[in-house]
Amino acid sequence: MPTNQENPRTGPATTFQVRPVCRTLARAALAALHAPSVLNTQPWRWHIVDETAMLYADQRRRLHAVDTAGRLLMLSCGTALHHACVTLAADGVDFEVRPFPADDDPDLLAEVRYRGEARPSAEAQRLRRAITLRRSDRRPFAGTAVPGEALDELRNAAERTGAHLHLTWSRDLTGIALAAGRAAVVQLADPAYRAELAAWLRPPGEGHHDGVPVDTLAPSGARPVPIRDFHATGMIPGASTDADLADREARYGIVVTDGDGPADWLTAGVALSAVLLTATADHLATSAMSDLVENEAARIMLRRTLGNVGYPQIGIRIGVPAGGPPPPKAPRRPSAEVIEVVAEPVPGDAVPPAGPP
Template identity: 40%
Template sequence: MTTSHGAADPAPAAAYAQAAEAAGRAPSIHNTQPWHWEVHPDRLDLRADSSRALPGTDPDGRMLTVSCGAALHHAEIALRAAGHAVDVRTLPDPADPDLLATLTVTGDVPVTPEAMRLVQAAELRHTDRRPTVDIAVTPAQVEELRQVADAYGVHLHRLNPDQVTDLVVAVSHAEDAAAAEPAWQAETARWTGPDRPAGAGLPPEVIPDRRPETDVGERDFGTRGTLEVGGGHDKASTYVVLFGGDDDRAAWLRAGQALSAVWLHATVQGLAVLPYSQVVEIDGTRAMMRRILSQLGHAYVVLRLGVADPEHALPGRTPRLPFEQTTTVDDLGA
């Protein structure tokens, strides 16, 4: 048996399985976790899982693909934190559209402090729907996140006050559209109600017990949760949008990678993150976001960045599907 990280060495295959498990912590729309991993002796394949798609909310698979891109980034950092150099090929087979990416270990790399910080951040990362406190996000923090997104070919723009006002309107329009669409309501109820799939969806402890009193409204899940909102507002929050020049599956996958990278770096910075995907889920508000961006690109997701109230306990965590349900492992020759 060779001692290099080649196909004859079982270490990469074991690392692929560990990376697939770590990727399960990635964020996804309504916590649907719409991915499936295939662990092979010589590679790790990422596939879209249409059984956890949202055809009413996400008919084009836009947010499904963004979610899978976030899982892809989680797997990448897990492999690098294990000391593996990794080659990532996205959409490698046009004849197999569900195959979103293939990761291949190509050798060894030193384990850097940054790699370890990101893996630790992946364990801590969560969506925080509570209002933020009156502590501003610094320009240096935003610039660091901009550079993080740029590494994936995705732009990060900080919305100015006038653009935040326009965002308020866009979010309101998106919420009104969702409230008027039975398919949206049914899907939301399925993933937030008592009959949500085991290991997925949004439990009551991550849904606010009342609508927060913020300028930019949050998604209305149609149900009251048990997450205590408390006081506070979003006056000191910073709103950023991830965007790019393309609006196709390759772009959405990159957007998901950038989303994960930005979110994890923000977690390292001590910032709380709340995504606003509803403004890109319908044609009308996507067009509004393009106008906010002065037609410079297509919005992929909006993020609220802020500082959580240290007096409040951490919110609950969303559940995760078991490894066996999201991953298929080939015979690794053990």
């Protein structure tokens, strides 16, 4: 849409417009608003100019107690990057992703450059439909096993991104449960952790744009692997007293990378998104479990359980949904806060300043 703006050099009436390519990239950035992020912090922003969308980490939204290493911020940005790429591929766009393109700017995580048109990808269209359907589902799963073919699909989805999905067997469960328990003991004893968790919980009925709404939580209850205990903040009444073991048929996937630096964390986020969207498209329910890797001792225990091969980056709880309506949608930031699109002067449209030179 062309606009008239004052320009000090060319006079009062230069016309600016957003190029169609920038609009295509902006649509992808808009879809990425739905990406999951740690405590729904949504710690990224997009700058779209010429034929490139630049993804930046927003360090002001980093969690300093939960995410001491900065790993989860990077994973969260990776999920946004993958959501945007899925949207472009579904829209029939040929594009190139350059991770960390600027040595002097570690917050510029990736450039997505438009290269032209391509045949729309049917698989990307399937994942794009999953973008708005996906939710973190923390409720106990149904007592039905996850089909083996669906698990193979999730493993392949992670492999295609350059990461791996280690699907745990029942023999691994004790190790994973011990890691989750260890993380909980250490973290809940830390007042800074409890304060940060409480600060990102959102009571119902208020116009929030981020954070975790309390009505998306479920009692931690008795599960083979405990999920993060949000009740320990004291903000949510009614922790479960149900003694029945839930999640008997849950499967646990651990996203594993070959290295353990910021580029690997970004890749792990891309893989996390690929697994979550593939699972949603296959009518499976999921929730992320980063408590397993937030505490170093817990992460070492988890790595040992996986045979010390690769670096565990995040856990994913996978199951058949129990039925009933889906969990409520967590809120998102307004697009104007997250996406900046640079308009350009229309060539040859500058109106000369009025009056004699």
